[in-house]
Amino acid sequence: MEAKYKFIFVARVSVRTAVMHAVLRLTGLASYSENDVDCPRLLQLLHFGEKLDSGNCGNTCDSCSKIKTLVEKDVTESTKQLVSFLQLDHSPLAFYFFDSLLDLSDILFSKTTTFVGVFNQRLG
Template sequence: GYNSIASSGKILETNTENLLRMVSYCENEVDCRRFLQLVHLGEKFDSTNCKKTCDNCSSSKTLIDKDVTLIARQLVQLVKLTVERFSSAHIVEVYRGSLNQAVKKNRHDSLHLHGAGKHLSKSEASRILHYLVTQDILEEVVKKSDVYGSVSSLLK
């Protein structure tokens, strides 16, 4: 009945949240893994006690703290401007100023945000866009084609 439908919807929502948290953990190249795991389990841990035993703490990457609020806002706005019907790869192409066939065909080269992110690499723009999905600011909807069984995802 209704209760089983409502509870299965809640289960799906919880599972989706857990999956997004797991993806966020996997993509995190900055924070101490031990800290992230122990906080998740409800424990307190000072990441200085890690003593470079996790991949992030032992990494020799030079990290730069950067405010990407404006970029994030522009990407969200761009998803809305494209009527929430396009993939993250397409949004990144438009944001970085691509003039590829799909961008031109959909007239996205005439949007005011076309090229606003030309200063970013493709991976930087993709990472910010994906972060917006993992934080539930944007939603990635996966659809299966009835014709060939192919799968595509759209941002909303």
């Protein structure tokens, strides 16, 4: 009887591990598809263990041709606001306002202003 329970436990652990690896692979795929900064050729070659000098792309992909238009932005103040917001007394509820971590990344990278509105609403 005891061996049966060990088998069930091991099976559950391996299912959880498989699910965790699947989620990590899916997250990596989503990250790759949404990445508009890094050269896709470079990312693909790195994934398969090969190396490419990023200058060898020749600016033929969208990401490399956009490099000149990127603007560096200091997000220190926004990060401080986010940390103080998450440290409020109701911090476990803080992530309730964000549908997903992708929404949070959009907020941090100024694709939306939801964070500012939520932050001001919670403090005001």
